[in-house]
Amino acid sequence: xxxxxxxxxxxxxxxxxxxxxxxxxxxxxxxxxxxxxxxxxxxxxxxxxxxxxxxxxxxxxxxxxxxxxxxxxxxxxxxxxxxxxxxxxxxxxxxxxxxxxxxxxxxxxxxxxxxxxxxxxxxxxxxxxxxxxxxxxxxxxxxxxxxxxxxxxxxxxxxxxxxxxxxxxxxxxxxxxxxxxxxxxxxxxxxxxxxxxxxxxxxxxxxxxxxxxxxxxxxxxxxxxxxxxxxxxxxxxxxxxxxxxxxxxxxxxxxxxxxxxxxxxxxxxxxxxxxxxxxxxxxxxxxxxxxxxxxxxxxxxxxxxxxxxxxxxxxxxxxxxxxxxxxxxxxxxxxxxxx
Numbered sequence: 001x002x003x004x005x006x007x008x009x010x011x012x013x014x015x016x017x018x019x020x021x022x023x024x025x026x027x028x029x030x031x032x033x034x035x036x037x038x039x040x041x042x043x044x045x046x047x048x049x050x051x052x053x054x055x056x057x058x059x060x061x062x063x064x065x066x067x068x069x070x071x072x073x074x075x076x077x078x079x080x081x082x083x084x085x086x087x088x089x090x091x092x093x094x095x096x097x098x099x100x101x102x103x104x105x106x107x108x109x110x111x112x113x114x115x116x117x118x119x120x121x122x123x124x125x126x127x128x129x130x131x132x133x134x135x136x137x138x139x140x141x142x143x144x145x146x147x148x149x150x151x152x153x154x155x156x157x158x159x160x161x162x163x164x165x166x167x168x169x170x171x172x173x174x175x176x177x178x179x180x181x182x183x184x185x186x187x188x189x190x191x192x193x194x195x196x197x198x199x200x201x202x203x204x205x206x207x208x209x210x211x212x213x214x215x216x217x218x219x220x221x222x223x224x225x226x227x228x229x230x231x232x233x234x235x236x237x238x239x240x241x242x243x244x245x246x247x248x249x250x251x252x253x254x255x256x257x258x259x260x261x262x263x264x265x266x267x268x269x270x271x272x273x274x275x276x277x278x279x280x281x282x283x284x285x286x287x288x289x290x291x292x293x294x295x296x297x298x299x300x301x302x303x304x305x306x307x308x309x310x311x312x313x314x315x316x317x318x319x320x321x322x323x324x325x326x327x328x329x330x331x332x333x334x335x336x337x338x339x
Contacts, residue, residue: 013204032061062075080094087107120147
């Protein structure tokens with residue numbers, strides 16, 4: 001099973017998003033193992049493209065990529081300073097007064113940032129908490145003050161303007177670099193860009209950055225083909241029955257590899273032989289998918305499920321989820337090939 005990851009496309013997407021925020025510095029979100037694509041390879045490629053600010057969810061993710069980046073790369077930990085974590089070489093974004101005082105007691109000279117809650121009610125100091133420690137926190141010299149938008153992928157949502165106003169009010173008068181926009185926020189325009197932007201899913205070919213270059217191609221090896229007579233059924237539950245003499249290919253992948261059973265429920269999922277679509281039939285099982293290849297003149301050794309014709313967001317729509325989940329669910333059994 002070959003998962004081909006185009007590092008040059010990731011770099012091109014980073015540059016395109018950076019160009020949309022020319023007055024800001026563009027960082028890169030590489031949490032969840034660079035959205036499932038391999039942070040140890042993706043992060044250095046983004047550094048080569050020009051990124052110097054990297055964002056991970058957990059300190060363990062930051063420690064994994066620290067040896068692969070130069071000393072001038074900052075790695076911000078979005079979960080902040082959790083008790084007992086090793087933050088050597090990392091910069092936690094502190095989310096509460098408790099985290100702030102723990103961090104300053106244990107690492108009085110360690111780099112840190114502050115995360116503010118501008119209305120999402122998920123992570124960050126609320127306005128009252130920030131007001132109580134603002135003077136002390138600014139005196140300690142944070143590297144960054146950040147917040148996160150809840151509805152950036154809905155440009156007309158009222159929460160965007162409300163969060164922008166809240167973030168501006170909390171950061172008024174500070175001289176510390178500020179950051180509010182991830183991929184969706186970058187697309188909302190200059191008012192949201194501040195000093196540092198944090199492109200994430202747009203780097204990896206996902207919405208809402210419609211102009212992104214495709215990053216992943218996933219080919220599934222054909223294990224076996226068989227002829228199926230009219231009236232014969234295929235797979236668990238016999239929920240597909242041949243209406244004509246059919247040729248069926250069984251490929252090596254399934255829900256254990258991040259290809260959920262729900263993908264096939266609408267009967268619209270296709271695998272591709274280059275430019276020719278082939279319908280998935282029957283149920284997706286743990287390790288196997290069956291495909292109707294009757295109309296192919298020749299059955300290739302591999303059929304693609306992710307390519308230029310069917311990207312991560314197209315798969316997400318079929319299973320009622322989002323492209324983020326498709327990317328981060330791609331299993332470890334795939335051989336990752338970097339180009």
